[in-house]
Amino acid sequence: MTKLNRFWTLIIILLIAVIIIGGIVVWQKYSPSHPIEISLPPEQDSTGEVCQGESPQKIDINRAEAWLLEALPGIGPSKAQAIINYRQQNGGFSNIIEITEVEGIGLSIYEQIKDLITVAD
Secondary structure, eight states: OOHHHHHHHHHHHHHHHHHHHHHHHHHHHTOTTSOOOOOOOOOBOTTSOBOSSOOOOOEETTTOOHHHHTTSTTOOHHHHHHHHHHHHHHTSOSSGGGGGGSTTOOHHHHHHHTTTEEOOO
16 A cells, blocks of 8 residues: 555544544434433522522423423423424413413323423513
8 A cells, every 4th residue: 555545544534433423422412312401590689598489490381492392391302393383373372271282282291391381471
């Protein structure tokens, strides 16, 4: 083999390695098998004390993007898109029970998410 052939062989091997490693990293980062966990720091009053009655941050189903809707139990990419399509076609949700009108979301999913969602005023 000439030096030029060895050089191109090395370049090709390095490119293949970069593509494989990059693919693995991207696959792991965007793998839907890992749930998205959202946590916010506790609120503090003017003295720096943590406020009592901490409640989890609710997701506004009238404004949330698909990735945030997917963080809800039982909501995957297709149901998140169905929620977005529903609010675009109907001007948004007026109350949280209305989410059961979205195709694929029944009372069982509603029961799982009702304490995690809200609608904007």
